[in-house]
Amino acid sequence: GENVEQHPSTLSVQEGDSAVIKCTYSDSASNYFPWYKQELGKGPQLIIDIRSNVGEKKDQRIAVTLNKTAKHFSLHITETQPEDSAVYFCAAQGPNTGNQFYFGTGTSLTVIP
Amino acid sequence: DAGVIQSPRHEVTEMGQEVTLRCKPISGHDYLFWYRQTMMRGLELLIYFNNNVPIDDSGMPEDRFSAKMPNASFSTLKIQPSEPRDSAVYFCASSFGGASGNQPQHFGDGTRLSIL
Numbered sequence: 001g002e003n004v005e006q007h008p009s010t011l012s013v014q015e016g017d018s019a020v021i022k023c024t025y026s027d028s029a030s031n032y033f034p035w036y037k038q039e040l041g042k043g044p045q046l047i048i049d050i051r052s053n054v055g056e057k058k059d060q061r062i063a064v065t066l067n068k069t070a071k072h073f074s075l076h077i078t079e080t081q082p083e084d085s086a087v088y089f090c091a092a093q094g095p096n097t098g099n100q101f102y103f104g105t106g107t108s109l110t111v112i113p
Numbered sequence: 114d115a116g117v118i119q120s121p122r123h124e125v126t127e128m129g130q131e132v133t134l135r136c137k138p139i140s141g142h143d144y145l146f147w148y149r150q151t152m153m154r155g156l157e158l159l160i161y162f163n164n165n166v167p168i169d170d171s172g173m174p175e176d177r178f179s180a181k182m183p184n185a186s187f188s189t190l191k192i193q194p195s196e197p198r199d200s201a202v203y204f205c206a207s208s209f210g211g212a213s214g215n216q217p218q219h220f221g222d223g224t225r226l227s228i229l
Contacts, residue, residue, distance in 0.1 A: 032215035043117075043204050043220030044156075051215055089156065098169060099144055099214050103156045 002027040004092050006104025013080050014112050021107045023090035024072040030094035033073045034101070035064060038087045047088075048075070080111045115139070117221035119205050125227045131193040134224045137186055138207030146218060147180055147190050148204040156204075162188065163210065195228045202226070 003026040013019045023033075031052035036044035050057045050064045050073065057064050063076040077084055087108050091101040118137040126132055138145050146161040160170040165182045173180070177196070182188040192199055202225050206218040 034217050036220075041222070043206075043222045045220070046217045049217055093215065095214075099163070099208075099210060100146075100158060100161065100169070101218060105155045 002030055002092055002094065002097050002102040004090060004102045004104045006090050006107060008107060009105065010108045010110075012110045012112060015080060015082060017080055019077045019080055019084070019109055019111075021075045021088055021090070021109075022072060023074070023092075023104050024070075025092040025102070026071065027092070027094055027096055028068075028071060029096050030092040032093040033064070033066060034091050034093075035075050036089045036091065038089065038106075040086075044089055077109075080109075082111050082113050085109055085111045117205055117207050117219055119203075119221035119224050121224060122222065123225045123227075125229065126195060127229050128196055129194045130228075131191065132195045132199075132226060132228075134190040134203050134205075134226070136188045136190070136205030136221060138188070138205070139219055140186070142207035142209050142219070143185075144208045144210050144218075145182060145188050146206040146208075147188070148206065148220075150202045150204060150223070159190070197228045200226055200228050 006023045034049035037047045038044040048062050048064050050066050061078045066073040087106045089106050090104040093101050120135045147159040149157045159172045160180045162182045180190045202223045204220050204223045206220045208216050208218040
């Protein structure tokens with residue numbers, strides 16, 4: 001089955017700096033890659049997703065890049081703000097996963113004011 | 114539009130008691146997922162349904178766990194008897210499968226379960 005690895009597990013950045021979180025996946029057939037943000041006491045919330053027919057997608061300060069050849073995808077947050085502090089999860093889904101998502105282990109991001 | 118609704122938000126009970134967690138998915142969604150989240154194991158998929166039918170329950174830890182989806186707007190996850198190691202946050206999520214899949218899952222805010 002699919003295996004998703006996520007790095008780093010913790011990340012601290014100064015406010016205004018950029019943050020990058022990286023994930024790799026094992027199943028080359030996976031074709032959908034969502035990213036979730038989880039704040040304390042809440043469920044994971046979708047922040048951006050990318051499908052395998054595109055290499056990059058942007059939404060204001062958040063961007064995701066996908067390298068299908070290398071089987072990795074990354075989340076980029078620019079101009080970080082204290083409210084970006086949360087746990088971020090990547091996931092992968094594809095025709096071999098039966099509509100399941102395979103989640104990474106999460107990155108705890110702290111933005112220092 | 115209402116999101117996924119879970120109840121209760123918090124549950125504290127004694128070992129051996131039956132626990133029932135409830136979930137109302139987003140209207141129109143045909144997939145429903147139950148997850149468990151702990152510090153040690155992260156997010157684990159327990160079971161998921163498509164059109165109210167269980168598709169994969171390989172993540173259900175033991176026979177003490179059972180899940181049902183009697184209709185498109187309601188699902189339960191039951192633990193009987195409960196044990197301290199069942200303490201975790203349990204999430205329900207729903208999604209619309211669509212023609213090609215590749216649709217996001219929408220999560221509720223979870224039930225924090227503590228078994229004493």
